[in-house]
Amino acid sequence: xxxxxxxxxxxxxxxxxxxxxxxxxxxxxxxxxxxxxxxxxxxxxxxxxxxxxxxxxxxxxxxxxxxxxxxxxxxxxxxxxxxxxxxxxxxxxxxxxxxxxxxxxxxxxxxxxxxxxxxxxxxxxxxxxxxxxxxxxxxxxxxxxxxxxxxxxxxxxxxxxxxxxxxxxxxxxxxxxxxxxxxxxxxxxxxxxxxxxxxxxxxxxxxxxxxxxxxxxxxxxxxxxxx
Ligand code: C5P
Numbered sequence: 001x002x003x004x005x006x007x008x009x010x011x012x013x014x015x016x017x018x019x020x021x022x023x024x025x026x027x028x029x030x031x032x033x034x035x036x037x038x039x040x041x042x043x044x045x046x047x048x049x050x051x052x053x054x055x056x057x058x059x060x061x062x063x064x065x066x067x068x069x070x071x072x073x074x075x076x077x078x079x080x081x082x083x084x085x086x087x088x089x090x091x092x093x094x095x096x097x098x099x100x101x102x103x104x105x106x107x108x109x110x111x112x113x114x115x116x117x118x119x120x121x122x123x124x125x126x127x128x129x130x131x132x133x134x135x136x137x138x139x140x141x142x143x144x145x146x147x148x149x150x151x152x153x154x155x156x157x158x159x160x161x162x163x164x165x166x167x168x169x170x171x172x173x174x175x176x177x178x179x180x181x182x183x184x185x186x187x188x189x190x191x192x193x194x195x196x197x198x199x200x201x202x203x204x205x206x207x208x209x210x211x212x213x214x215x216x217x218x219x220x221x222x223x224x225x226x227x
Contacts (some may be wrong), residue, residue: 003029003128005143007136009199010150011185012156015207015215016132019150020079022216024130027223032123034133034140036083037105037116039094042103044068044085054116062111070119095098097165097172099178104187107134113193134188137199145226147202148219156208157181172219 006023008016017033024031024213045051050061054168058146072081073089082091092100113135120131120140130138137147158178165172188196203222206217 001178005147007144008132013161014150020130020132038142042106087187104184111182134196135194149198152208
């Protein structure tokens with residue numbers, strides 16, 4: 001079977017990354033978490049005084065973009081690649097509720113998107129890649145052989161993200177997580193540049209009532225059809 005490109009898009013916490021990691025492992029493909037890249041830029045913006053509770057200095061962030069170097073490094077113990085910002089492992093730092101609170105604002109900036117999309121397309125040029133995000137099937141890889149659009153109810157999604165944060169020992173209320181999920185979905189679907197929409201030819205999967213195994217088997221059957 002030939003190597004293909006798999007684009008997985010959807011709302012936050014729909015289990016995109018779980019599915020993408022399972023697929024990449026099974027197929028021997030590269031997995032790229034594009035959200036981690038937007039989170040890393042957000043973390044940079046927070047660290048460098050470009051964004052805070054009541055301000056957003058967009059121009060300074062734009063001017064700083066040439067100094068933001070992102071790369072992934074495979075961690076064999078974890079079985080997936082971790083995000084590095086200017087040589088520093090930021091995998092834990094980018095998963096906080098604070099970063100989640102700012103990331104959709106940062107992801108609205110066209111200059112940020114252009115930089116990340118270029119790097120993502122470069123990573124996918126040899127195919128054999130599974131990438132998840134919001135604009136993968138629409139903008140990054142419009143010619144992907146397989147496009148999946150994942151949905152689930154906001155409560156299901158907030159519950160998942162809440163459980164994840166709890167497991168990492170982060171003190172946060174379920175209400176705060178639900179609010180963040182709903183706010184991000186709103187910004188992500190309403191922004192001008194590359195809004196989250198279902199790509200042409202994408203297959204929608206509502207996984208509110210599916211187990212991980214059921215979802216994996218369903219998508220693997222789709223992969224077999226096109227590869
Ligand atoms: O996937 P994750 O929830 O970690 O993504 C964090 C945020 O990054 C999203 O809410 C969205 O604002 C932004 N994002 C994006 N385009 C992508 C991936 C993520 O705008 N391809």
